[in-house]
Amino acid sequence: MREISLDRLRTLVAIADLGSFAEAARQLNLAAPTISLHVAELEARIGAPLLGRARGQVRPTAIGETLLARARRLLADADLALDEVRRQVEGLTGRVRLGASTGAIAHLLPQALEHLRVDHPGIDVQVQVLTSQASLGRLREGTLDIGLVALPQVAGKGLTVTPWRRDPILAYVPADWQPPAKVTPAWLAQRSLILNDSSTQLSRVTGEWFAAAGFYPEPRIELNYNDAIKSLVGAGYGATLLPQEGEAGELDRRIARRPLRPGLWRQLGIACREGQMERATGYVLQALERLRQ
Template sequence: MRFDLTDLRLFLATVETGSITRGAERSAMVLASASARIKGMEDALGVPLLLRGRGGVSPTPAGHSLAHHAALVLGQLEVMVGELASYAGGLKGQVRLLANTAAISEFLPDLLGPWLAEHPNIDIDLAERPSHSIVRAVAEGTADAGIVADWANSEGLQLLPFRVDRLVLVLPRGHRLAQRRVVAFEETLDEPFVGLAEGTALQAHLALNAASSHRKPRLRIRLGSFDAVCRLVAGGAGIGVVSDTAFRRCRRSMAISRVALSDSWAERQLGICIRDLAKLPAHARKLVEYLADQRS
């Protein structure tokens, strides 16, 4: 059997996105060609690589194995290219970086803008994932690095300190709970909630913690950012859970209050999760070292 690098990149993109269509788009390939390539890989191996369903695709055990080895091969190729490019006037490449909701919305934009401007030949493939999914992706080699909460089991990986993130309950001013200094998340579940979009890491985390009480938040609306959540909370649509940094920014222009959450998961140390800093491609290592230097 013979797989070329295009096959490997396409298959890895398909597994990462859970969709042949999105995998084809990421690989700059038409859908028919992408489907034919994946079918050809399955025929060559004699086993199915993907489970196809109405909601997308997921890898079979053989597909998991192929994705793992594809990531290793492509990662090693990037190491080689990066090292050779350094002889030709600068690093080149793409860094696969995963992060949770707070990191993407509150911390990374201000850090990545100047870094990208300083490194015009390096691109960043940034995606949001829950911490446990990020750890798995880094361990399997489908991501170069990830920013995760400290509760995620990162055993066997390196974890560099990054930021402290506190989740708080955001309320309209005058709300009955605004008189409290601290509240347990479980106590809020009878209130109407303004939540984040389905699939966001924080919303999945809140749903998981509510499920431990055999309940779920009553979501009135889902929005795409902390700022949008705060705006609707200020308008009286409900209450929400946001990063404290987002609350402090939004309170300057919005009629909102906050109450601390007593739950242990509400205060999290965010870390940069990697397999081995020394073995990262040069351009990925440069980004990780930069982010680690910006910790506070």
């Protein structure tokens, strides 16, 4: 059986509202025979008359009234759906899926989202905590729109990765350890360490920093939640190497933050799929660009 067309229902509603086939034809900009055909098709599909004439006006039958009530709701829902899609196409609304590390989410992303809320309040950003490799994988699958990833990365076919930020990596040390003005691999390798695990780009970068000086320390704890690492440092449980993300905020007085010698940097990039993107995704990228270094 054929489904009932929304166009046919729209014709039925117009006739019922205007009380005339001719007036409905004019309003819908259709030929009179087309209007009659729409009604005939509906009645054939339902198996009962939907309209009758009374005192020169077209009136719905009881069955027609039942169908009209449903038709009005269906047409309203269809119009609402089209309006929502139109607003999303125009970038007035939309959902953007973004993946990033906990540090970037906590210290960088809020600044971008604040700009986005002011300029494009109808855009909803859904944030997921993901490693760089996981973000790239989700982008390839089509289940993510933007990834904030640690560089370098091989984007692979269909993806682009552009440099975004270059933040210094600092030593976070219990203050009562009395660290030097600049922390070296030799000084830090002799102490308890709390570091990111080997699945992260930060682990590889810091490992190379130690190795260049001939040190290969084993961390006391491996943890990929930077704020939790800082809490453990504040408790005196070990030292760590973490990027300075965003503006330097208020630091726990139990923690001393020191630059490294030689210096070390964490580079971030923005990964997304090649080709045309939805406007909402473009607006999120514009907000992130405001934090570019």
